[in-house]
Amino acid sequence: MSQEVLFALGLTLFAGLATGIGSLLAFFTSTTNTKFLSVTLGFSAGVMIYVSMIEIFVKAKTSLVSAIGVQAGNWATAGGFFGGILLIALIDRFIPKQGNPHELKTVEEMQPGKTVQDAALLKMGTFTALAIGIHNFPEGIATFTSALQDPALGVAIAIAIAIHNIPEGIAVSVPVYFATGDKKKAFKLSFLSGLSEPIGALAAYLFLMPFLNDIMFGVIFAAVAGIMVFISLDELLPAAKKYDETHLPIYGLVAGMAVMAVSLLLFI
Secondary structure, X not given: OOHHHHHHHHHXXXXXXXXXXXXXXXXXXXXXXXXXXXXXXXXXXXXXXXXXXXXXXXXXXXXXXXXXXXXXXXXXXXXXXXXXXXXXXXXXHHOOHHXXXXXXOOHHHHOOOOOOOXXXXXXXXXXXXXXXXXXXXXXXXXXXXXXXXXXXXXXXXXXXXXXXXXXXHHHHHHHHHHHHOOHHHHHHHHHHHOOHHHHHHHXXXXXXXHHXXXXXXXXXXXXXXXXXXXXXHHHHHHHHHHHOOOOHHHHHHHHHHHHHXXXXXHOX
């Protein structure tokens, strides 16, 4: 296994296990710093949207046009982009709302004393653990393939995904904790659910690597761009607005775009 592959796999492991950080924050913080969380979620969305539309989409188009021609390449890029959006939208659609990790919770909701039915909570905890794994799997493929094609781009994507995995970790640990009353189990399941991200990367290495040519790279990159734009618009920005209804999420978004723009310019 080459150093490039090991580096790409390491990035996905870092991004995925950030769910465990969310659990730790939930258990050892008495109140939620909503302003900070709002800015960071907006920042993550800005990084994802900018890098998707300015860098990843362009790389996908260049790769496909060079491989299959201008007209077919442009159509394939658009198809891959909206195919990625459709994939992540379908995943969201078929995960029950009660178990969807993107139904974010605040730290206050971790406090004991809430009256809910144990059976419903146990079901919710199971759904949540499964849901976060399903969501993180394609993100692992996205991070891995991006890092393999462009290490600097892979680092930026891994950091953005890690930021948005932290509140997901909180969301996963809430129902599991209330279902079992066991903080250690809630943390363990939240932490382990993040492993689906490096598992997705490993699957990409084992099954996609033999077929990775310009066409495959182009289609995957276009789909990655679509997935990241959908995550940003459907999850990160609404969550950022939920935590703070002022202009902080937009300030964070613009800052994320600016940081991403400068970092990309430095690597030209």
